[in-house]
Amino acid sequence: MIPVIIIGALALVGIAVAAIAFPLLREREDPDSVEIREDLDTVTDPLVELEGRRDAVYQAIRELRFDYDVGKVSETDYNIFDTQLKAQAVTVLKEIDALQAAEADTALNDSLEAEIAALRHVNGNGPVKTVPRQPVPAGGVAVNFCPQCGTKVRSGDKFCGTCGAVVG
Ligand SMILES: [Zn+2]
Incomplete structure (x- = not known):
């Protein structure tokens, strides 16, 4: 009975990898749409959405490695999928960095504007007369x-x- 359970589990893992990996591969065929955008309407925070994609890619990489270790995936296929998935991971990580940098810029601009407004306020009503x-x-x-x-x-x-x- 145990081998049957293992085979069933492996089949599920294989389906999961295919479900995650094939859309990634299909997306990469079109150079203008490297990113998956289907879920954008339902996710409010783009950073959360990016982190979810990053985690999904990491999971796919782990599962692909597992399939390769147990012999379900040939070395050739493994190398192809692994390269694709890691490229996807790099893309997502870069997007996360860019997003965080943009948010930091916005915060910096806000604080600068507040300081400038405060300075103007002091100059307009200040007690010092030269x-x-x-x-x-x-x-x-x-x-x-x-x-x-x-x-x-x-x-x-x-x-x-x-x-x-x-x-x-
Ligand atoms: Zn005098």
Whole structure:
């Protein structure tokens, strides 16, 4: 009885591998549609969808290896399928990387925009007022400006004539 069970199990594994591998092979014949897109409408998160495809490819690789080990698949067929599946795995992994990089970019842009908005807010309502520096008149007497109110004071004065601040 045991051999029958094993043969049945192997048949199921073979069907599973074929179900996973043949659509992959068929997809690869068309260079414009390397990716499987049938399930996109039902999956909301593309990263979850990609990880599901990656896991399916890994599973197919393991099952193919198993079939080869037990002699169900010839070495030639094994090499062909294994190459195809691993190429598919690389494609999916690259897509996952690209997707994660794009999401990181979006997060970075969001935080930069928030910082820029915060800076604009500070500049618009900030308490700091700078008194514009005025040049010393060419050839004239050295002139100071009151640090308190900005009024021009003569170099000899110790106090501002307008607000009384010490300027000496
Ligand atoms: Zn003053």
